[in-house]
Amino acid sequence: MATQDMQSRDYAAALDQHDPLHHLRKDFCIPSRADLRATSLPDLESRDAASSDESVYLCGNSLGLQPRLTATRLQQYLTTWATQGVFGHFKPIDKSPLPIWLDVDSAASMSIAPIVGAHVSEVNIMETLTANLHLLMSAFYRPDINARHKIILEGKAFPSDHYAVESQILHHGLSPAESMITIDPPPGEATITTSYILSVIKTHASTTAVLLLPGIQFYTGQLLDIPTITAAAQEAGIFVIWDLAHAVGNVPLSLHDWNVDAAAWCSYKYLNAGPGAIGGMFVHERNSQISSTASASENIDGKHFVNRFSGWWGNDKSSRFAMENRFQPIPGAAGFQLSNPSVLDITSLNASLEVFEKAGGMAALRAKSLKITAYLESLLEASPHFEKVFQILTPKDPQQRGAQISVRLNDGLLDIVMKELEERGVVVDERRPDVIRVAPAPLYNSFVDVYEFMKAFSEALDAAQKAK
Amino acid sequence: MATQDMQSRDYAAALDQHDPLHHLRKDFCIPSRADLRATSLPDLESRDAASSDESVYLCGNSLGLQPRLTATRLQQYLTTWATQGVFGHFKPIDKSPLPIWLDVDSAASMSIAPIVGAHVSEVNIMETLTANLHLLMSAFYRPDINARHKIILEGKAFPSDHYAVESQILHHGLSPAESMITIDPPPGEATITTSYILSVIKTHASTTAVLLLPGIQFYTGQLLDIPTITAAAQEAGIFVIWDLAHAVGNVPLSLHDWNVDAAAWCSYKYLNAGPGAIGGMFVHERNSQISSTASASENIDGKHFVNRFSGWWGNDKSSRFAMENRFQPIPGAAGFQLSNPSVLDITSLNASLEVFEKAGGMAALRAKSLKITAYLESLLEASPHFEKVFQILTPKDPQQRGAQISVRLNDGLLDIVMKELEERGVVVDERRPDVIRVAPAPLYNSFVDVYEFMKAFSEALDAAQKAK
Ligand SMILES: Cc1ncc(COP(=O)(O)O)c(C=O)c1O
Ligand SMILES: Cc1ncc(COP(=O)(O)O)c(C=O)c1O
Numbered sequence: 001m002a003t004q005d006m007q008s009r010d011y012a013a014a015l016d017q018h019d020p021l022h023h024l025r026k027d028f029c030i031p032s033r034a035d036l037r038a039t040s041l042p043d044l045e046s047r048d049a050a051s052s053d054e055s056v057y058l059c060g061n062s063l064g065l066q067p068r069l070t071a072t073r074l075q076q077y078l079t080t081w082a083t084q085g086v087f088g089h090f091k092p093i094d095k096s097p098l099p100i101w102l103d104v105d106s107a108a109s110m111s112i113a114p115i116v117g118a119h120v121s122e123v124n125i126m127e128t129l130t131a132n133l134h135l136l137m138s139a140f141y142r143p144d145i146n147a148r149h150k151i152i153l154e155g156k157a158f159p160s161d162h163y164a165v166e167s168q169i170l171h172h173g174l175s176p177a178e179s180m181i182t183i184d185p186p187p188g189e190a191t192i193t194t195s196y197i198l199s200v201i202k203t204h205a206s207t208t209a210v211l212l213l214p215g216i217q218f219y220t221g222q223l224l225d226i227p228t229i230t231a232a233a234q235e236a237g238i239f240v241i242w243d244l245a246h247a248v249g250n251v252p253l254s255l256h257d258w259n260v261d262a263a264a265w266c267s268y269k270y271l272n273a274g275p276g277a278i279g280g281m282f283v284h285e286r287n288s289q290i291s292s293t294a295s296a297s298e299n300i301d302g303k304h305f306v307n308r309f310s311g312w313w314g315n316d317k318s319s320r321f322a323m324e325n326r327f328q329p330i331p332g333a334a335g336f337q338l339s340n341p342s343v344l345d346i347t348s349l350n351a352s353l354e355v356f357e358k359a360g361g362m363a364a365l366r367a368k369s370l371k372i373t374a375y376l377e378s379l380l381e382a383s384p385h386f387e388k389v390f391q392i393l394t395p396k397d398p399q400q401r402g403a404q405i406s407v408r409l410n411d412g413l414l415d416i417v418m419k420e421l422e423e424r425g426v427v428v429d430e431r432r433p434d435v436i437r438v439a440p441a442p443l444y445n446s447f448v449d450v451y452e453f454m455k456a457f458s459e460a461l462d463a464a465q466k467a468k
Numbered sequence: 469m470a471t472q473d474m475q476s477r478d479y480a481a482a483l484d485q486h487d488p489l490h491h492l493r494k495d496f497c498i499p500s501r502a503d504l505r506a507t508s509l510p511d512l513e514s515r516d517a518a519s520s521d522e523s524v525y526l527c528g529n530s531l532g533l534q535p536r537l538t539a540t541r542l543q544q545y546l547t548t549w550a551t552q553g554v555f556g557h558f559k560p561i562d563k564s565p566l567p568i569w570l571d572v573d574s575a576a577s578m579s580i581a582p583i584v585g586a587h588v589s590e591v592n593i594m595e596t597l598t599a600n601l602h603l604l605m606s607a608f609y610r611p612d613i614n615a616r617h618k619i620i621l622e623g624k625a626f627p628s629d630h631y632a633v634e635s636q637i638l639h640h641g642l643s644p645a646e647s648m649i650t651i652d653p654p655p656g657e658a659t660i661t662t663s664y665i666l667s668v669i670k671t672h673a674s675t676t677a678v679l680l681l682p683g684i685q686f687y688t689g690q691l692l693d694i695p696t697i698t699a700a701a702q703e704a705g706i707f708v709i710w711d712l713a714h715a716v717g718n719v720p721l722s723l724h725d726w727n728v729d730a731a732a733w734c735s736y737k738y739l740n741a742g743p744g745a746i747g748g749m750f751v752h753e754r755n756s757q758i759s760s761t762a763s764a765s766e767n768i769d770g771k772h773f774v775n776r777f778s779g780w781w782g783n784d785k786s787s788r789f790a791m792e793n794r795f796q797p798i799p800g801a802a803g804f805q806l807s808n809p810s811v812l813d814i815t816s817l818n819a820s821l822e823v824f825e826k827a828g829g830m831a832a833l834r835a836k837s838l839k840i841t842a843y844l845e846s847l848l849e850a851s852p853h854f855e856k857v858f859q860i861l862t863p864k865d866p867q868q869r870g871a872q873i874s875v876r877l878n879d880g881l882l883d884i885v886m887k888e889l890e891e892r893g894v895v896v897d898e899r900r901p902d903v904i905r906v907a908p909a910p911l912y913n914s915f916v917d918v919y920e921f922m923k924a925f926s927e928a929l930d931a932a933q934k935a936k
Binding site for chain 1: 497499500503504506507508509510523525527530531533534538539542543544546547548549550551552553554555556557560561562563564569595596597598599602603606624625626627628630631632634635636638639687734736742743744745746747775776777778779780781782783788789790791792793795806807808809810811812813814816895897899900
């Protein structure tokens with residue numbers, strides 16, 4: 001097809017027809033334009049009729065859409081609780097698609113492991129992202145001001161990561177001014193190069209304890225070179241933690257093979273588990289081993305393991321209920337669990353992970369993601385406004401990005417552009433003062449979504465230019 | 469009525485008739501006997517017809533029953549997510565009973581504050597119980613081996629609390645053998661007296677940093693004298709944390725007036741928010757203040773406050789999204805938040821808290837609780853097996869207990885008794901090797917429940933005696 005054709009809706013529709021994952025879209029609740037305009041809760045039944053009016057939702061980087069299966073699974077959860085009470089913890093229910101509650105966390109681990117590229121025993125669904133970063137640092141950040149005490153992170157880290165690191169440093173009586181090393185992009189640039197990151201690591205090699213970086217940077221959408229950076233930092237003796245908020249369920253990950261030390265993520269973005277839903281954690285098996293070599297410190301019952309903030313849910317399952325108060329951690333990430341987890345939250349997550357499985361996993365999703373994001377990029381680049389009224393912050397190299405493309409608008413356009421997009425039923429995410437983030441999620445977004453976005457975005461830019 | 473009458477079902481039914489809270493029972497999903505026998509998920513509609521067959525569920529100390537409102541509120545949550553996507557965070561919906569997601573945590577704080585006797589700004593719904601204990605200790609346990617370094621807890625603490633304390637001590641490079649002080653009941657006794665607790669505090673007064681005790685002991689059901697113990701420990705300069713897992717929603721609490729330093733709880737027991745549901749935290753306003761006195765340590769932007777593991781959700785709401793990476797904690801417990809919380813979980817909790825409000829709050833519930841627990845005790849004491857085949861571990865003084873009565877059986881009876889109870893559709897909780905815990909929850913249990921329990925328990929004891 002000619003370039004001109006690429007600009008047509010028919011071209012987008014044809015891409016959808018050839019998309020082997022297109023059928024998954026109907027497994028999601030796509031808000032309609034009428035829904036988004038509504039100011040009261042609709043009756044879901046009358047609503048389904050009007051679904052031809054679907055909005056263009058390109059905001060899965062902020063909050064993923066609801067899988068249709070979620071309502072079914074939550075209803076089954078409610079029925080189990082209503083009819084079994086406390087027996088839901090351990091009584092198997094025939095033909096129920098839900099695990100007994102005692103196994104709900106291991107069921108989630110089995111589903112999430114392939115998504116992050118880990119052994120099942122290396123992952124763990126619990127608490128929330130920032131909490132998990134703290135729990136990991138509590139175990140693995142043991143600063144010594146005369147040796148390793150620094151934590152390296154981005155200068156423009158997501159605030160929660162910044163606060164987490166700062167408070168961890170203060171917790172140990174150290175000063176962020178001395179122990180917190182930030183990596184900033186060079187003046188005028190949005191993204192950081194791998195070689196620059198490696199140079200910062202090198203500068204602080206002998207005094208750094210922990211490196212905390214995002215798999216995908218929330219603002220620019222840059223996918224960092226996790227294996228290269230991990231290897232370089234580890235070579236320098238640094239413990240490497242990745243914040244995978246924007247990477248999990250978005251790009252394929254191989255945490256185990258990349259030898260990542262530890263990682264944490266949330267499940268409300270590309271994992272579609274709902275607002276604020278339960279987080280996850282990866283601990284490389286190297287770091288969670290239990291040996292029977294007695295040791296002077298950290299020796300409980302002759303067992304030696306990394307001390308971590310502990311709880312009964314991290315205790316060996318067979319003695320968890322024995323109430324004997326001798327901590328025997330489960331080998332692996334599960335030994336970092338604290339509490340019995342929210343079955344409601346995990347049920348919601350597991351429902352979404354069923355759809356990931358149906359999709360064929362991350363490889364299939366990535367194949368589509370590369371195409372649909374490239375299509376978005378090509379439409380943006382073909383716009384007469386490109387590099388005049390807006391620029392793209394996200395790297396052009398597909399290997400350096402996931403689903404999200406961040407677009408920086410000229411000064412003073414953001415508010416009008418967002419308003420115009422909203423009026424057209426297009427949902428993207430804004431980062432004040434001048435950035436919009438556009439994320440075609442391969443599970444539910446279509447090429448026509450991207451086409452419609454571009455049409456609305458052009459109109460919005462025209463309107464914003466005029467209003468200026 | 470004569471003692472003999474007290475033993476009759478009619479007497480129990482009359483008590484129900486005079487119970488001003490009896491109507492609340494119909495607001496809960498009570499598993500039927502058929503449900504408990506079923507091995508597959510029932511169709512909820514066909515099920516409702518058979519509700520005359522209600523089981524006797526006296527297990528709210530382990531997992532509270534599901535309020536009927538929960539399903540409605542979760543459906544509304546799902547509809548909001550399905551139709552609004554990311555706008556659910558901030559777009560008000562007319563006539564929706566649910567707050568916008570950005571306010572869901574403050575809505576929960578408003579509902580929970582009267583239940584624990586706190587100012588709204590002193591409480592916070594987040595993470596899970598054990599995690600919250602760790603977060604509180606991370607902020608307030610700052611041991612100095614040459615001064616205060618010990619944590620006092622029960623010798624028979626719930627394992628998670630034991631592990632939490634032990635790992636906190638190890639985290640600071642100290643040894644549990646030296647820094648962990650346990651309070652045990654005298655040999656042969658089940659409960660600990662206040663005076664004994666005070667004597668342990670006195671012994672370790674100058675070297676203790678933190679006291680961590682349960683409001684209600686999980687095993688014996690003993691309600692500790694929170695205000696007296698708190699005052700004595702504070703007099704000695706000790707920071708006092710209460711684990712309220714079994715106390716919250718069970719007995720009235722006045723955490724603020726009792727001057728408690730901090731507390732944490734779960735919401736799946738008497739709060740009926742569902743298995744593993746989100747936890748809660750109390751921080752006395754004294755301990756969360758932010759002053760502008762600059763200080764050498766812990767001084768961010770000229771603000772001085774207790775360093776705590778921090779996250780963006782604890783940051784001042786007005787600058788939370790500004791991405792400026794200068795931590796400005798919300799004054800109060802909310803400044804201890806880390807992550808955006810699970811809206812699903814909080815929606816479930818808030819649904820149950822609506823029922824608490826309908827009940828008239830903790831004073832009304834306690835009035836019924838005192839009666840129904842005394843009734844249970846009187847039936848137990850009137851049994852020919854009392855003090856021959858079983859004893860009561862829970863204190864006789866109603867001021868020293870909540871809804872739960874713990875019963876210790878003679879050796880070797882537990883398994884048969886539990887089996888016989890189960891066959892009769894009676895659900896209580898067992899603690900191996902020989903204890904059952906029986907908890908009439910005033911929100912949904914009836915006096916007839918207690919009567920039915922006692923009948924089944926007598927039969928079960930007879931059967932167990934015979935089998936022996
Ligand atoms: C007294 C007490 N403390 C702590 C816990 C641990 O709770 P969680 O698993 O929610 O951390 C429990 C759980 O039942 C408990 O009863
Ligand atoms: C990169 C990154 N890190 C951390 C967070 C904080 O997440 P949470 O509130 O779940 O802790 C977010 C939230 O969007 C994020 O995008």
